[in-house]
Every structure is written in structure tokens, then in C-alpha cells.
Amino acid sequence: MRCQLSAHDEDEGEHFGLLTDTGAYGTALWLRWHGPDDAQVVMLPDCPMAAPGPDGDGCRLFADHTAQHTWQDAVEEVLYAS
Incomplete structure (x- = not known):
């Protein structure tokens, strides 16, 4: 899974990938990780x-x-692609 946060340090901090919309209004299930085993x-x-x-x-x-x-x-x- 690829982290969906914009530019941040790939080696430090938390990473997040969307798993699914839970169906409950205003929430979703996310995978959160710090490293390959966490x-x-x-x-x-x-x-x-x-x-x-x-x-x-x-x-x-x-x-x-x-x-x-x-x-x-x-x-x-869009701005940088022009």
C-alpha cells in the first residue's frame, strides 16, 4: 500500500493508506503504519x-x-504542468 499523504519524510512519521469507506457518514477505514512491521x-x-x-x-x-x-x-x- 502507498501512503496517501502529500510530501512528507518517507522514513519517519506515520503513513496512511485508505482501505475502505465504512458506509457510516463521515468516516473511513485507514491503514496506519510506521514501518514494515507496524x-x-x-x-x-x-x-x-x-x-x-x-x-x-x-x-x-x-x-x-x-x-x-x-x-x-x-x-x-496543474500549475507546474503548464
Whole structure:
């Protein structure tokens, strides 16, 4: 599984990969790990942030995540690809 957090130190800190949407409004199951032998399944609330504007995409991570929201990554990719 690949960590879904944006830029962070790959060797240190926690990593998170989405397992599944639990079906309960506002939560999802995530795999959290620190190293190859230290993984846990955790239920986390969804991040409530959305991109600016009336049609802004919602963040696809969990509440209180580190680094950028997922829609911020997409904006940077479009800006640098031009």
C-alpha cells in the first residue's frame, strides 16, 4: 500500500493508506503504519475541508491530517504542468 499523504519524510512519521469507506457518514477505514512491521487498521473521521469556490472538491483524507489537502496537490500539479 502507498501512503496517501502529500510530501512528507518517507522514513519517519506515520503513513496512511485508505482501505475502505465504512458506509457510516463521515468516516473511513485507514491503514496506519510506521514501518514494515507496524501496521494498524483505524477508523478516522473524514477531513471537512473543501477547495475554494462553489464547485470545490472535498479533501479525500482524514480530519487533522498532516501536510496538504488532496485538492491542494491537484492545483499544484496543474500549475507546474503548464
